[in-house]
Amino acid sequence: MMSAQAAVENVAGQDLVAVRIDGVEIPETEIAREMQHHPASSLAEARHLAIQALIVRHLLVSEAERQGLGADVGADDDSVDDPRIAMLIEREVVTPEPDEITCRRYFDNNRQQFDRPDRYDASHILLASPPDDTEARDAGRLMARDLIAKLQSEPHLFAELALAHSDCPSRDQGGHLGLVSRGETIPEFETYLFSLKPGELCLAPIETRYGVHIIKLDRKLPGEAAEFDALRDQIGEYLRLRSRHTALRQYLLLLAGQARIEGFDMEAAHSPLVQ
Structure with missing residues (x-):
């Protein structure tokens, strides 16, 4: 200091x-x-x-x-x-304690903040390449198509192929990215990921600014609507502190x-x- x-x-x-x-x-x-x-x-x-x-x-x-x-x-x-x-x-x-009506109004006006969105348990293989490196991109697409073809016949090899080929640190977890929600990944990745059914492999290579991806949706956890009664005290404390x-x-x-x-x-x- x-x-x-x-x-x-x-x-x-x-x-x-x-x-x-x-x-x-x-x-x-x-x-x-x-x-x-x-x-x-x-x-x-x-x-x-x-x-x-x-x-x-x-x-x-x-x-x-x-x-x-x-x-x-x-x-x-x-x-x-x-x-x-x-x-x-x-x-x-001196600040008044927020009453039930005030807390309920804040809850209703900020539902998106409290509701739990759909979450997607995903895995991918990243074949990294800069967007402006045409040669590397072409090679990435070719390899991605070969790997997708292999996974169509042997889906159990995803983790093994991720470890062998992916340029993402997730390769050490078999390509597993964990749970993601809308807005937490890049748009072009989400567009394809969120259209898949649980257990489904995307049959098209996905290009982003990071390179070419092979993606698989392992499972989907539906979102949950928040219950006001469970959040009443938390909202009240937040509003009280804000007012203070x-x-x-x-x-x-x-x-x-x-x-x-x-x-x-x-x-x-x-x-x-x-x-």
């Missing part, structure tokens, strides 16, 4: 914008120390997240102090678990609107702290 001193040295010399809350500047050393808790793909992003966290903490602690909350609990201004913050949020950020995040964000933006924040745009902030 990067030390606060290292973080300061890494941002030193950069054109940094000072950040102030009600005229008081957040020291760069404090920002650097906070950056250690916000892993990111760049120092700039880590600094942005650190500043956001410091502003949020300042807003909440200041409001808790204004309301006289937690004066006797020995709170620590540097702790994200400051009990004053928890007390303030408990008092100010929205209410918390709105409350923080309200506090930010009452403060004078310079050098940082809280309206554009995106983080679990303010969502």
Whole structure:
């Protein structure tokens, strides 16, 4: 983990914008120390997240102090678990429990999210070749036709032929791909796979951007419609958390609107702290 001193040295010399809350500047050393808790793909992003966290903490602690909350609990201004913050949020950020009608409406409007789709247990042999390599493609088609002809008379050899000829890692499992649903593989592959009957071999070589495939459908598991009663508590918890995040964000933006924040745009902030 990067030390606060290292973080300061890494941002030193950069054109940094000072950040102030009600005229008081957040020291760069404090920002650097906070950056250690916000892993990111760049120092700039880590600094942005650190500043956001410091502003949020300042807003909440200041409001808790204004309301006289937690004066006797020995709170620590540097702790994200400051009990004053928890007390303030408990008092100010109130979200109703989603009722049956609300949960049912969400379920009905998002059935596709909950229903289990048809699943296809498939196997294939891939004869890999780039789309623009005409010679390799032609060779792949010829070999695919030979292998398909062999499998028509000796279907039990599929796993053996996959191990011997396939360029897909699934060859070590006899070409078995496992269960797939619509949208999880490439369209041209699905078009043929989903038209097969369980146990059926596709008699045509299938071309995709990866090469030429020989495909077989081992079995089909029909989809299942979700039952609302089984998901009622899960949906209720999701809606409750979503409402709480929205209410918390709105409350923080309200506090930010009452403060004078310079050098940082809280309206554009995106983080679990303010969502």
